[in-house]
Every structure is written in C-alpha cells, then in structure tokens.
Amino acid sequence: MNSHQSRLVMGERCPSSSPAHAAFGIQTLSDILKRFRLIALLLLGVSLGLFGPQALAVTGPCDIYASGGTPCVAAHSTVRALYGAYSGKLYQVRRAANGDTKDIKALSAGGVANAAAHDTFCAGTVCTISVIYDQSGKGNHLTVAPAGGNGTADIETNAAALKVTVGGQSAYGVYVSAGVGYRNNATNGIPTGSASEGIYMVTSATRVNDGCCFDYGNAETSNNDTGNGHMDAIYFGRLCWFSCTGSGPWVMADLENGLFQGGNGSHSNNTGRNTTYVTAMTKQDATTYSIRDGDAQSGSLKTDYAGALPTTSGYVPFHKEGAIILGIGGDNSKVAIGNFYEGAMTSGKPSDATENAVQANIVAAAYSGSAAGSYQRIVNQNSSKCLDVQMTNTASGANVDLYTCNGYAWQNWMLVDLGTGFVNVYSENSGMCLDVSGASTADGGNVIQATCSGDSSQQWVKTTTTSPYFRLTNRNSGKVLDVSNCGTADTTNVQQWAWLNNTCQQWKLQ
Helix, strand or coil, X not given: CCHHHHHHHHCCCCCCCCHHHHHHCCCCHHHHHHHHHHHHHHHHHHHCCCCCHHHCCCCCHHHHHHHCCCCEEXXXXXXXXXXCCCCCEEEEEEECCCCCEEEEEECCCCXXXXXXXXXXXXXXXXXXEEEECECCCCCCCEEECCCECCECCCECCECCCCEEEECCEEEECEEXXXXXXXXXXXXXCCCCECCCEEEEEEECCCCCCCCCCCEEEEECCCCCCCCCCCCEEEEEECCCCCXXXXXXCEEEEECCCCEECCCCCCCCCCCCCCCCCEEEEEEECCCEEEEEEEECCCCCCEEEEEEECCCCCCCCCCCECCEEXXXXXXXXXXXXXXXXXXXXXXXXXXXXXXXXXXXXXXXXXXXECCCCCCCEEEEECCCCCEEEEHHHCCCCCCEEEEECCCCCXXXXXXXXXXXXXXXEEEECCXXXXXXXXXXXCCCCCEEEEECCCCCHXXXXXXXXXXXXCEEEEECCCCXXXXXXXXXCCCCCEEEEECCCCCXXXXXXXX
C-alpha cells in the first residue's frame, strides 16, 4: 500500500469544491462514497492477487547477467522464464500419434512453464520435446542434433520423462538419455575464437554416468572434433579424463579432447557435487578459465578452479566455433545421461559477484522433486530378467527379448497412459513404442519396437494379477506379452500368446 492509500485509510479529508467545506473540514456525501468505492476496489484487488507477489517485477538470471555487463546471448529452459519480462515460448512439444506440435509458454512474465497446456496437448499419446527456444532474442533455438563424427542423428526426449516442481508449480525438464541430443550450428552472437563468455546450467546428480558427454555450451559447427580449444562447454558427470579427486560427479570444462577439472586437467579442489539439484558454471577469457558449482536448492557457490588456461598446445589461443550443444559432445558423442532444467550463455566473462547473484536467484526459484525421471524396468516374474531391445538397437523393427537386468537405457520403459484404458510402452533408448510385428493376431506374433504411430498393435492394457505383477494385453490381438517357451536364458524371444495364467506372462515395474 502506498503513502496516499495509507492517508485515505487513516481518514485524511479529501479536498472539497466548497470553500466552507474546506474551511471546516466537512465532506460531502459524494466524497465519502468515492472514498469507500476506492477502498473497496483496493481490497478487491488484494483479494484477487492483483497487488500480491505475482504482480511484482520478477528478476531472472539473464537480467542479473545483463546488469553485470555480460548479457545472455542464449537462454534455454523448459522450466521457467530466465528474464523477468519474458512471457513467450519456452519449448515445443510434438505428438507422436500425428506429428502435431504446440509451443509451451511461461504462465506469466518471469514465470514457470505452462505444464497444464503441455499435459492437455499430449493427453492420449507420447510427446517429445522438438524445440527448446532461446529466450535471449538472438534466435539460438535448439533442435535435435544431426549425425556427427562420433554418432548417428540423435532423437528427441520424451516430454513427460522429467517432472519437476519449481516455486510450488509443476514443470518438465529435459531428460537426456543415451541417444538424446540437441544442437544449433548456425547461431547468432555466440562468442567465437578467444572471446570471453560465461555459461551456467541447472542439472542433477541423481542421473549421471561416465559416458561422453553430458555437455551444455559452445562447440564445433561441423559436428566433428576439430581440435583442442574448439569447445567451451560445461560437462557434468562421472567421466574422469585426467586424475580426479573423489568419486564425483564433477562440474568440468569440456574444452575438446579433455574434460578439465582445472589447470591442465586435474585440480584437487574440484571434489564433485552430489546434490539432487546442481548449479554448474564455467567462464573463460583469452588467458584464464574458472569452474564453480553449488547446490541449486540452497547455499552459495564453491570455486573449484580459477586460473590459467591449459598449457597444452591448442588451448591458447582459443578457437571456439560458436555452435551450441545440449546433452552431447562436440562430435555428437552421445552415451551420457543427465537432467537439464535451465541454462544460459553470456557475451563476456561474468564477475564472481554476478554469478553469486545468479545462484541466489536459482535457489529462490525453489526446485524440488526427486529428479529420478519416469522410466522403469519391466521385469519378468518367471526369469527375473528384463524386457530388452536386442543389440541396443534404435531402429524401428528391432527385436525385443529377455536379458539380465543391467540398468542401461534399452531396458528402460515408460507406460504412457493414453486416457482410453490403454498405454503405450515407450523405450527410453530409442523413443519408440512396444509393438507386435505386422499387427499380427496369432499366437507367437513377434514383439518389436517401432516408431510410435497410434496403431492398436502398440496399445496395451495393464491388468494387475497378483501385486506387484501384471499382464500386458495387446489391444489389436487380445493376446498378452509372453516369453517364448517360458525361457530364462539371455536373448530369449518375447512374443504374444493367449493368456495362460503362468509366470512367464507376468511382469513387474522396477
């Protein structure tokens, strides 16, 4: 409430057009009614939240970077707006059933993503994230990465795989599994050569591995390794390139042909960050670089390294090329996993004070939730082995079998509720759906993975038998997911068969 409103409430008399009234401080009935109408409007505004916290100006990380003289030239988040005035597109989702797309915006300027719009559009099908929009105005949007020197073309992530709560509101992060990656090779305003820059991202220690490379930042424009110093990206994970302190995961600088903890590769002060949500930061100029990390839910940043660039040939001067990558290495190495919630790249090297303020902003955003994602293994009751895609294949038509449970993405599945009593069984590794080959209705019809299409042969009913076990009945054939001849050996084929009420046809989620 401002000072003028305070005087009204305390009873200060309003001016009157009558000299006599003014002289004796007497108000007309009209003045009194006007005052009560104003107070009533103010009270109504408060009750509707028009003057509550959500109406106040919001500051985002990129506002902080700009005030520090190092403006964002790329700003990506599927979770929230990174500018206080930004209320535009955060990301785009694509329906597998028909290819339709929808842009998901922030609920309000500086606000959280509109998860309800996401959920409504994706109801009854699998959705993927097809675009992660750049909020900086530079147009540096991220789309699925093409083939590179170390991998075929990537796939889009399942849009529902990584639910998160921010400021008490639901949103979705980017769930990177092996094979998922995003890139932009034709950027605008991203630093190149030895030009200074800063990078940050919010990620998680809940989902990491020692694969190459869960990166976000500056990379080659050719999708190939073009030599030392041609990258400047944040890496987070357990891949130890040089000698490492502790067991990680670590925030490191991927400068190409090396994940640097500091100095020439190793640095004892970089001891790792094992919290549910992690703030990761790097920055670099023509002669120095820094690595900082923090708990994205509380506290301040820790400086892991601040000093000279590596003295190994190729790193001074730098040769940054200005592409942007997410979830992959510069040459499209794509066997890493990780969670991405938000991140930005700046023009110029931010000060420690600026980065400290960004960390405070991230903590205030109030991230919460498990960060584990929504995929699970489907385990056979008879053999205790997992539903598996043979040869880790990502191709449509790849065969499905049993295999010893090993934790790899080709054994991870999500049951996506179609809202009709049926589910799609969606593969983390390939982004494809469990299907019966050729839409067969016969006993022994082979089970495969195939591009999600909405066909009835890809739809299943999950029916509990004896908890926690269930059977999966194919909509097209009325037959159930079955293990050939009740085999228990690795690579035993999976098929459909009439329900026999045996343990070979019963499964559990794990």
